[in-house]
Amino acid sequence: MTWHGPTFRISDGEHIDGAWCLVRRRHDLLDEHFVEHLFVYADGLITRGGYEATDLAGLERLLATGRLALDPPHARERHDEPPKPPKPPQRSKWETRYPEPRTDESFLAEVADKISELAGRPRARDLLWDALGAWWRDPAEATLASLRDAYLAVPAHMRVYVLGDMDQQDRPLRMLLTGLGEAVDGDGPVATEKGHEWARAYFAGLFEGESAALERQAVLHADDPEGAPRPPVVLYEAVHPGGWPAEPGDFVLRNDYDAPFTYAGRTCPTVAHGYWALSAADPADHDRILGAAGAREAQEAGGRAARRADWPGVRLAVMAGLLRAKFDQHPRLAEVLLATGEAPIVYTGSSDARFWRDEGRGGGRNWMGRLLELVRSELRAAGTVQTPAARTAETALRAATRTGSQTGENGGA
Known part of the structure; x- marks a missing residue:
């Protein structure tokens, strides 16, 4: 799904950030589907074409009833067309790791993710990386279970992209999260200790490389201003x-x-x-x-x-x-x-x-x-000009010094 933006709406004088994508709307009378804009906003409001406001639960009902569809419905097959040849057997998901098909359920998860992003909250991918870092620092069964939950919380059709690796995609994660003796994804290689070692080595390189990159960035940008920008x-x-x-x-x-x-x-x-x-x-x-x-x-x-x-x-x-x-x-x-x-x-x-x-x-x-x-x-x-605050402090210091000197003289007398 391609999201477009930025867009916004004004609610009670407040600027609400938003984004939009294209879906298919079924015409109630013509029984045909037409392209329509689906707007989502940081406060959770969702509108179709700028009208008929709803929320995530309402969007789920629209998809379930067929009033909205993610893809155009299949054209009716013509009876005079020759039968199509059977499709060749598919290889395992491990060998042909493409994004999983987008479903209504995974699309709803993606919309929820987009709302979190617009609202400045962490996305499912952000939470996955947090869980991955927690597991790397403490590779215990509890942190591994949290990492598995975080991975499954990512919309299914977006999981292949979570590591940002075009070659391995999310294979290291899937291998790591599969129990020993089980087949990855059910039809992939059996997870072995050697497979787990490969996954751990992958993440070792990932985190060590990230640490070195962050250190290098800190050196290169050591003179950048710190803190929030000051008002002009x-x-x-x-x-x-x-x-x-x-x-x-x-x-x-x-x-x-x-x-x-x-x-x-x-x-x-x-x-x-x-x-x-x-x-x-x-x-x-x-x-x-x-x-x-x-x-x-x-x-x-x-x-x-x-x-x-x-x-x-x-x-x-x-x-x-x-x-x-x-x-x-x-x-x-x-x-x-x-x-x-x-x-x-x-x-x-x-x-x-x-x-x-x-x-x-x-x-x-x-x-x-x-x-x-x-x-x-x-x-x-x-340093040739003093600010008013510095000049006031210096004047006070001189007065205090002068008073102290006078007190000392009187005391000595």
């Missing part, structure tokens, strides 16, 4: 007709914030002034852009000026240099940047090009956010 700091574009607020906030990180600094021997009222002035090809435009009344006026003037031919290749370096100068020369603003911690920085708005801003699902490359994170990392590595 979103820098919104805003207008302050009455002037910037007195108490610095995240707004000071934006390029239009008034914080004059020196870069390349010139004074830039804002990062926006410096960026657009340096982008102009004609030196005569530089002073005009730097002298603009505000950041918006500087962008307007810069956007109309002819651009330097090399600008696409150097603009990232120029912007990084401007940001470094701004925060190096304004420690209070650097404190605000450092206070964002390790959170991603998302630079939004509508005035900047998509290259610099984030547009959510609409795109945008968010290079301003990335460069702010880079400068933040450089400031932290340099």
Whole structure:
């Protein structure tokens, strides 16, 4: 069965994940079967074609009554057709290990498995691997019995795939789970101690290889961030007709914030002034852009000026240099940047090009956010700027030290 997705439905304002597959629906009047979508959702709801909601028990009744079928019914045989030759005798399942035929029962188990997956619960295959690991760590009769139960809980037509081995398929499991002296699957080889040793050797290679792969992966990805992702700091574009607020906030990180600094021997009222002035090809435009009344006026003037031919290749370096100068020369603003911690920085708005801003699902490359994170990392590595918390702690330590010294002096007197 091929599952498609993702899909979802909204229930009481909640987003419910789902998936769908194709089945056959019997038309009550025409007595014919037509292809129909079967939707299943994480909360266990099942619908046919988006209507007639039911659940797993209801799906079982639909299959039992023939209103739903997994495959098209066999066409009626024509009486004038010659009889078909007898089928050749089939080899044992051990020799021709293909997926077992999908039945209504195994399909119901597959649907239950899909619901568990959508809900974030372990699938039958996940539980099988857990049981296999438990048996490998403690090969006792009890863990072997649990492994047998976990194997049989996997939908029958999907068991051949559980080990992910195209050559051996699930033969090592079937050999291991068959008692000594019994034929595997009833028509396969008789399980012997040698056969069990082969199965144990197979799983030894499997688990040792997996352990080595996990160790190797841990080495290669040793520098990956740990823990849950941190929520981003979103820098919104805003207008302050009455002037910037007195108490610095995240707004000071934006390029239009008034914080004059020196870069390349010139004074830039804002990062926006410096960026657009340096982008102009004609030196005569530089002073005009730097002298603009505000950041918006500087962008307007810069956007109309002819651009330097090399600008696409150097603009990232120029912007990084401007940001470094701004925060190096304004420690209070650097404190605000450092206070964002390790959170991603998302630079939004509508005035900047998509290259610099984030547009959510609409795109945008968010290079301003990335460069702010880079400068933040450089400031932290340099250690020249203290966060407000660190400065408060240092002040308290100095006060405590000073008080202790005074107490000692008084006591000595």
